[in-house]
Amino acid sequence: MQATPLPPSDAAPPEAASASAARAAPAPGAVSRLLALTRTRPGPLLIATLAGIAAAILSLTPNLVAYQFSLALLHASLDQDRLIALVGWLIGGTLAGRLCFLASQVSSHLMAADIQTELRRQLLSRLVNVPLGFFQDHSSQKIRQVVIDDVEQLEDGLAHLIPELTSHFIAPLIVIAALFAVDWRLSLASLSSLVLGMVACMLLMRKRHDIAQDFYLNQGKLFKAMTEILRTMPAARLFNSGAAMQDRVEEANGDYVGTAHRWVRGALLPNLVMQVLVSSPLLLLLPLGLWWHQQGSLDLATLCFFVFFTPGLGNLLTKLAGFSNRFVQQQQAFEHLDMLLGAPEQSEGSHTSLPEKITIRCEQVSFSYHQQAVLDNLSLTLHPGTTTALVGGSGSGKSTLVKLLLRHWDVTSGRILLGERPINDYTREALRQNITCIFQENQLFDMSIADNIRLGKPAATEEEVIQAARSAQAHEFIMALPQGYQTVLAQGSTLLSGGEQQRLAIARAILKNAPILLLDEATSQADALNEHRIQLALSALAADKTVLVIAHRLSSIAHADQIVVLEQGRVVEQGPHAALLQQQGRYASLWRMQHAHDITPAQPTSEPSSPALS
Numbered sequence: 001m002q003a004t005p006l007p008p009s010d011a012a013p014p015e016a017a018s019a020s021a022a023r024a025a026p027a028p029g030a031v032s033r034l035l036a037l038t039r040t041r042p043g044p045l046l047i048a049t050l051a052g053i054a055a056a057i058l059s060l061t062p063n064l065v066a067y068q069f070s071l072a073l074l075h076a077s078l079d080q081d082r083l084i085a086l087v088g089w090l091i092g093g094t095l096a097g098r099l100c101f102l103a104s105q106v107s108s109h110l111m112a113a114d115i116q117t118e119l120r121r122q123l124l125s126r127l128v129n130v131p132l133g134f135f136q137d138h139s140s141q142k143i144r145q146v147v148i149d150d151v152e153q154l155e156d157g158l159a160h161l162i163p164e165l166t167s168h169f170i171a172p173l174i175v176i177a178a179l180f181a182v183d184w185r186l187s188l189a190s191l192s193s194l195v196l197g198m199v200a201c202m203l204l205m206r207k208r209h210d211i212a213q214d215f216y217l218n219q220g221k222l223f224k225a226m227t228e229i230l231r232t233m234p235a236a237r238l239f240n241s242g243a244a245m246q247d248r249v250e251e252a253n254g255d256y257v258g259t260a261h262r263w264v265r266g267a268l269l270p271n272l273v274m275q276v277l278v279s280s281p282l283l284l285l286l287p288l289g290l291w292w293h294q295q296g297s298l299d300l301a302t303l304c305f306f307v308f309f310t311p312g313l314g315n316l317l318t319k320l321a322g323f324s325n326r327f328v329q330q331q332q333a334f335e336h337l338d339m340l341l342g343a344p345e346q347s348e349g350s351h352t353s354l355p356e357k358i359t360i361r362c363e364q365v366s367f368s369y370h371q372q373a374v375l376d377n378l379s380l381t382l383h384p385g386t387t388t389a390l391v392g393g394s395g396s397g398k399s400t401l402v403k404l405l406l407r408h409w410d411v412t413s414g415r416i417l418l419g420e421r422p423i424n425d426y427t428r429e430a431l432r433q434n435i436t437c438i439f440q441e442n443q444l445f446d447m448s449i450a451d452n453i454r455l456g457k458p459a460a461t462e463e464e465v466i467q468a469a470r471s472a473q474a475h476e477f478i479m480a481l482p483q484g485y486q487t488v489l490a491q492g493s494t495l496l497s498g499g500e501q502q503r504l505a506i507a508r509a510i511l512k513n514a515p516i517l518l519l520d521e522a523t524s525q526a527d528a529l530n531e532h533r534i535q536l537a538l539s540a541l542a543a544d545k546t547v548l549v550i551a552h553r554l555s556s557i558a559h560a561d562q563i564v565v566l567e568q569g570r571v572v573e574q575g576p577h578a579a580l581l582q583q584q585g586r587y588a589s590l591w592r593m594q595h596a597h598d599i600t601p602a603q604p605t606s607e608p609s610s611p612a613l614s
């Protein structure tokens with residue numbers, strides 16, 4: 001007989017899944033949501049449930065055969081034919097039960113796989129339409145956990161819990177009805193201990209819901225601490241803080257083991273009650289039955305019927321007790337799915353073509369990350385064929401402006417115009433085709449170097465790829481690799497230095513040749529010699545384009561057509577280098593600070609003239 005459930009022994013659930021365990025709603029939420037998912041596939045669910053009910057009833061075959069056997073003994077009619085018939089019933093009933101169980105499982109698993117596939121499709125289509133900034137708020141690990149682990153978690157609910165819950169609920173009802181049809185007094189006697197046991201067990205298990213949540217919460221913390229120690233291992237060793245990290249894991253481990261022990265201890269009493277009352281329904285039934293038999297109001301055959309069937313009924317009922325904990329996990333999985341499915345989608349315009357030469361106008365643009373204001377009433381015009389440099393302290397909002405131009409987010413107020421139209425009027429594809437952005441961080445994919453560059457222009461010939469790589473000063477180091485342009489850049493590979501990775505991204509941008517060029521610290525990792533050469537390549541690329549450059553090193557942007565100084569999301573100064581120096585304001589003091597140690601008087605670098613790069 002199945003006892004009350006103990007903590008699962010499997011691996012830790014997703015970090016996010018467990019972290020919010022404390023907020024998990026009671027199981028009925030999960031039941032109705034699982035049922036809602038199955039609504040699109042009523043056929044397989046019906047087959048799974050009916051076959052499950054049949055399997056549950058047929059699981060009582062041994063009880064029935066034992067009853068018939070005892071009757072034959074009682075009436076001294078156990079001849080060879082009867083014995084063979086009983087064995088036949090036993091084998092046939094058991095086989096039929098297993099077949100029904102298999103049919104139920106096959107149907108429910110096929111249904112679950114279909115629903116999971118559909119759900120993943122929905123999640124991916126949602127991910128395609130959320131603003132790109134969503135991926136900054138939610139780590140790829142967290143998103144992966146939802147799309148893979150949480151959807152996988154629902155398999156238990158769809159393929160097992162829903163059909164089994166129904167069959168383990170309906171089958172006992174049918175058996176109870178049969179018992180009452182035979183003798184209501186014995187039925188009450190059998191059921192009273194079962195009902196008493198179930199109620200006592202439920203009362204004792206009330207607090208176990210909290211323990212289960214604590215268990216998953218601590219399991220999540222342990223998982224998080226382990227992930228963190230693995231992620232930060234190199235830095236932790238460098239700063240000799242490995243021991244502190246280990247202490248944190250030890251602490252999380254202690255909490256986890258503590259709750260696991262608490263769970264096991266808490267399960268002891270309900271188990272005991274279950275064993276005594278639910279598993280021993282004969283305690284009341286037998287004395288009462290024998291007494292009624294002696295009184296002459298009950299025949300022995302009926303008593304035998306109850307003696308053999310009541311334990312089977314207890315078996316069916318106690319299986320239900322094991323479901324509550326699994327529904328808690330289902331509820332958690334749904335909460336995480338809601339995080340993705342409830343993410344607002346970004347609207348998309350219908351215009352597919354941008355003008356050849358694009359003026360970008362930011363009109364009174366304000367933007368907040370959640371509640372934190374980052375850009376404040378910013379107005380700015382970027383003309384085609386010119387370079388605008390954004391400078392300012394860390395956190396002043398430079399990268400945020402670039403991200404608004406890429407529609408990672410939409411402005412909170414004001415508007416951004418590309419040509420005469422608001423940026424939101426264009427399709428995402430049109431924006432992708434017309435804007436190239438090079439960030440500071442690695443933007444390479446798990447494919448060959450040639451294919452990485454070719455992302456800029458999928459139809460590019462081999463010569464064009466090589467030419468772009470030459471312009472980006474990448475050809476030499478590519479050729480030095482054993483497989484040259486066919487070298488595959490595995491994810492997380494340390495094959496290329498930061499500067500080399502940036503040069504590949506620049507080669508891709510050169511190949512793409514889009515009319516808008518956004519450079520966010522694009523050459524920050526290049527060495528002096530390569531930076532100079534790349535600047536020359538980008539200068540050629542920038543001709544006739546609308547260019548926005550973010551730079552920390554002012555000497556590299558001093559030749560920009562206009563320099564915009566941002567402070568706390570506001571434009572505080574704007575103009576060409578010389579004019580800004582003359583103003584003796586914020587830019588001039590930044591310039592002086594950066595050139596305080598120069599021997600020669602501060603001068604902008606002599607080349608290139610455009611664009612100015614970081």
Ligand SMILES: Nc1ncnc2c1ncn2[C@@H]1O[C@H](COP(=O)(O)OP(=O)(O)OP(=O)(O)O)[C@@H](O)[C@H]1O
Pocket residue numbers: 136137369372374392393394395396397398399400401
């Ligand atoms: N995804 C985000 N969610 C919440 N706040 C953010 C997010 N990205 C940036 N911020 C905050 O917005 C402000 C502006 O950030 P932004 O990256 O635009 O500054 P920046 O001028 O480019 O800085 P840096 O020169 O250091 O790169 C900062 O306070 C930053 O913490």
